[in-house]
Amino acid sequence: MTTRTAVHWFRKGLRLHDNPALLEAIKHAEENKCFFRAIFIIDPNIIKFMKVGSNRWRFLAQSLVQLNENLIAINSRLYVVRGSPYTVFPDLFKLWNVSVLTFEVDTEPYSVTRDERVEKLAEKAGVKVIQKVSHTLYNVHTVVRMNGGSPPLTYQKFLSVIQLLSNPRQPLKAPDKLNDYTKPHIDSNELASKFCYDCPTIEDFGVEVTELGPCLFPGGETEALQRLDATLVRKQWICKFEKPNTSPNSLEPSTTVLSPYLKFGCLSPNLFYYKLKGIIDNNVHTKPPVSLIGQLLWREFYYVVAAMTPNFNKMEGNSICCQIPWVNNLTYLSAWKEGRTGYPFIDAIMRQLKQEGWIHHLARHAVACFLTRGDLWVSWELGQEVFEEYLLDADWALNAGNWLWLSASAFFHQFFRVYSPVAFGKKTDKNGLYIKKYVPELVRFPPEYIYEPWKAPVSFQKSVNCIIGKDYPNRIVVHEDVYKENIAKMSLAYKNKRAVHEVSLKRPSTSELHAKNKKAK
DNA sequence: GGAGCAGTTGGTGCA
DNA sequence: CTGCACCAACTGCTC
Numbered sequence: 001m002t003t004r005t006a007v008h009w010f011r012k013g014l015r016l017h018d019n020p021a022l023l024e025a026i027k028h029a030e031e032n033k034c035f036f037r038a039i040f041i042i043d044p045n046i047i048k049f050m051k052v053g054s055n056r057w058r059f060l061a062q063s064l065v066q067l068n069e070n071l072i073a074i075n076s077r078l079y080v081v082r083g084s085p086y087t088v089f090p091d092l093f094k095l096w097n098v099s100v101l102t103f104e105v106d107t108e109p110y111s112v113t114r115d116e117r118v119e120k121l122a123e124k125a126g127v128k129v130i131q132k133v134s135h136t137l138y139n140v141h142t143v144v145r146m147n148g149g150s151p152p153l154t155y156q157k158f159l160s161v162i163q164l165l166s167n168p169r170q171p172l173k174a175p176d177k178l179n180d181y182t183k184p185h186i187d188s189n190e191l192a193s194k195f196c197y198d199c200p201t202i203e204d205f206g207v208e209v210t211e212l213g214p215c216l217f218p219g220g221e222t223e224a225l226q227r228l229d230a231t232l233v234r235k236q237w238i239c240k241f242e243k244p245n246t247s248p249n250s251l252e253p254s255t256t257v258l259s260p261y262l263k264f265g266c267l268s269p270n271l272f273y274y275k276l277k278g279i280i281d282n283n284v285h286t287k288p289p290v291s292l293i294g295q296l297l298w299r300e301f302y303y304v305v306a307a308m309t310p311n312f313n314k315m316e317g318n319s320i321c322c323q324i325p326w327v328n329n330l331t332y333l334s335a336w337k338e339g340r341t342g343y344p345f346i347d348a349i350m351r352q353l354k355q356e357g358w359i360h361h362l363a364r365h366a367v368a369c370f371l372t373r374g375d376l377w378v379s380w381e382l383g384q385e386v387f388e389e390y391l392l393d394a395d396w397a398l399n400a401g402n403w404l405w406l407s408a409s410a411f412f413h414q415f416f417r418v419y420s421p422v423a424f425g426k427k428t429d430k431n432g433l434y435i436k437k438y439v440p441e442l443v444r445f446p447p448e449y450i451y452e453p454w455k456a457p458v459s460f461q462k463s464v465n466c467i468i469g470k471d472y473p474n475r476i477v478v479h480e481d482v483y484k485e486n487i488a489k490m491s492l493a494y495k496n497k498r499a500v501h502e503v504s505l506k507r508p509s510t511s512e513l514h515a516k517n518k519k520a521k
Numbered sequence: 522g523g524a525g526c527a528g529t530t531g532g533t534g535c536a
Numbered sequence: 537c538t539g540c541a542c543c544a545a546c547t548g549c550t551c
Contacts, residue, residue, distance in 0.1 A: 153548075154528075155529075156527080156528075156548095242529085242530085245530080248530095288529085289530095290529050294529075361529095362530065365530075369531095412528080413547045413548085414531085414545080414547085415546065416531085416543080416545065416546075417531045417532085417546095418531065418532080419531065419532090424531075490546090491544095491546085494546065
């Protein structure tokens with residue numbers, strides 16, 4: 001009988017610290033004196049269909065390299081396997097004589113379906129499956145149970161629910177060095193097999209190197225922990241942190257940019273949470289929703305609602321989403337996506353997004369409002385797809401949740417509060433330095449015109465060699481006019497929603513119908 | 522069941 | 537520079 005193997009399957013959670021499922025596999029290997037293997041699966045056939053831009057593929061590739069390095073340091077390694085999980089697993093179960101498979105709970109609908117299928121395959125092969133919650137602070141199902149079976153739909157309600165729960169799990173240490181007997185022998189046959197095991201290069205993901213922007217936020221656990229440390233030394237800043245008071249258009253990020261690391265699980269939310277708590281406890285500090293811990297709890301909030309709401313990332317069939325008659329003008333969409341709406345503040349943000357893969361949260365507000373209820377009246381679902389492609393931190397639940405919010409389709413209802421594509425940015429960048437960085441066409445425009453270049457006299461435009469409508473686009477809509485029309489359309493959509501709601505309330509329930517039928521007889 | 526209040530982060534104009 | 541009323545008026549939750 002060959003030695004058995006305990007396998008940990010990395011998907012998100014690309015880290016060694018605070019990884020309970022990983023520790024579980026290692027514990028099993030050491031207790032039973034069997035092999036341990038950590039795997040990551042890449043399905044070459046679906047890579048080209050995934051909405052992942054070049055910068056995020058690079059982030060993933062970097063994260064896998066660091067994961068492998070960190071595993072090598074504890075006397076192991078990462079085995080990157082190519083293929084579909086549904087064919088890979090039955091092969092590996094046999095080839096490696098697998099006894100245990102561990103992985104982190106993933107609540108995205110796609111992952112839930114995938115993991116259920118893999119669990120069935122494991123069961124068929126006699127492999128024990130162990131799943132652990134470590135991507136979120138709370139088990140989403142526990143939160144829902146505590147709220148009476150449905151997800152809380154306001155942040156404040158969410159806060160009150162988690163106060164009834166026990167504190168989040170304390171973060172766990174990375175595993176110690178593994179015993180030599182956990183390391184399987186790999187003969188040349190296995191290495192030459194279709195699995196190969198090496199970390200993918202960015203070319204393996206089909207990335208054109210020319211498409212890559214500057215690498216401002218390299219992926220990986222080591223990077224994540226360094227970035228966390230750099231944040232944690234700023235104790236006063238953390239204690240005073242208020243999200244609405246941070247700047248969307250500073251030249252360097254005004255917030256932590258830990259989101260990409262949380263998205264891929266290079267950083268544990270539990271570790272972040274308790275490190276922050278250690279700093280704010282015994283100090284005067286800000287509180288949720290605006291505090292830094294408050295931001296982590298927004299993530300939890302969206303994870304809970306997203307996990308429990310069918311079609312959460314769509315308008316149709318989404319029970320919490322206001323049905324709004326968006327018009328998907330593709331000319332508007334591509335102008336927005338490519339940063340040529342003619343509104344410099346909007347275009348600067350969209351170009352930063354495409355080039356660098358990260359934009360400030362309030363910048364996301366400004367461009368999301370502009371695309372949907374504010375100006376262009378294009379569906380939030382299309383904006384969501386663009387963010388999904390370009391953002392390093394693109395996260396299914398958070399992306400959908402925030403688009404629902406910003407388009408006033410759910411969670412947020414004061415649709416008459418519209419961001420001005422001109423005034424909003426001025427508050428924190430009077431001179432438009434941010435615009436000049438990302439929209440260099442306008443580099444010679446003075447503060448009085450930089451947010452509204454169409455107002456500059458033609459003689460001035462000529463003098464700086466930037467004709468509006470030729471060298472930089474004319475604005476595609478007149479904000480002062482369209483936002484008022486859009487508020488009226490929103491008002492109508494909300495009236496409609498109320499009407500539909502009332503009809504459903506008046507409709508007799510099944511039991512009432514039953515009683516009626518009896519009476520009739 | 523209805524009134525009152527709060528809601529992570531709007532804009533404008535005025536004191 | 538800051539604070540405030542006003543704009544027109546949303547929903548969800550609490551009492």
